Amino acid sequence: MPLLIKICGLKTPELVDVAIEAGADVIGFVHFARSPRHLDFSDIGKLIRHVDGRVKTAILTVNPDEDLLEHAVSLSPDYIQLHGQETVERVEHIQQMGVDVIKAFSIGAEEDLAPVPAFAGKADLIILDAKPPKDAAHPGGNGEVFDWSILKALDPGIKFMLSGGLTIENVQQAVNEVRPFGLDVSSGVEVRKGEKDADMIKEFMRRARDYHRSTTREIE
Numbered sequence: 001m002p003l004l005i006k007i008c009g010l011k012t013p014e015l016v017d018v019a020i021e022a023g024a025d026v027i028g029f030v031h032f033a034r035s036p037r038h039l040d041f042s043d044i045g046k047l048i049r050h051v052d053g054r055v056k057t058a059i060l061t062v063n064p065d066e067d068l069l070e071h072a073v074s075l076s077p078d079y080i081q082l083h084g085q086e087t088v089e090r091v092e093h094i095q096q097m098g099v100d101v102i103k104a105f106s107i108g109a110e111e112d113l114a115p116v117p118a119f120a121g122k123a124d125l126i127i128l129d130a131k132p133p134k135d136a137a138h139p140g141g142n143g144e145v146f147d148w149s150i151l152k153a154l155d156p157g158i159k160f161m162l163s164g165g166l167t168i169e170n171v172q173q174a175v176n177e178v179r180p181f182g183l184d185v186s187s188g189v190e191v192r193k194g195e196k197d198a199d200m201i202k203e204f205m206r207r208a209r210d211y212h213r214s215t216t217r218e219i220e
Ligand SMILES: O=C(O)c1ccccc1NCC(=O)[C@H](O)[C@H](O)COP(=O)(O)O
Pocket: 008, 009, 028, 030, 032, 035, 036, 037, 038, 060, 062, 083, 129, 138, 139, 140, 141, 142, 143, 144, 163, 164, 165, 166, 184, 185, 186, 187, 188
């Protein structure tokens, strides 16, 4: 099965095109004011129209209230990504609004996996991301790697996307050690916080796809 790859925090139509041409499956737009990747809904709407169904799109929010959700859903993304303390009921509520949901979890220790099984089979995609540093301004997109061996404690039947500090240098090791269903990257394809780089996006995608393809063939 191909690896699902999401590139998060794109801000321009040019880089959206680079990510699509490089083979990204999902493109994420961040709506969180304290993030260097924050976009207002007007810009997110324009970028979703620019994608025009070529790949899936996600609007990333943190503990969104009803007004914010309605506005986000009205832009017709494929997914709302939740990066806060949202409940299973909140996930189901958003699905009833007619959009799929990605639920992200911050992992720093085995105990952080405890809420994940309740969301399996409920959220459309699950992202396991690194716990943010204590002084972080935002709960994701911090370029932090967590100890992937923690994931051995997770029910192997739960499909998830691995996130947190993935880079061109470590993506093949991540795929090899974790064998995730998908990957989600942001800082690792940036030259500066919030500034994505076309060559880094292409190289990340190439390494992830090549490695996954070669090892999948070996297993088959
Ligand atoms: O990216 C942000 O700025 C952000 C802000 C608030 C909540 C979540 C955020 N990002 C979540 C993502 O989906 C990132 O891709 C994920 O955390 C991985 O980020 P990184 O470690 O920088 O690759």
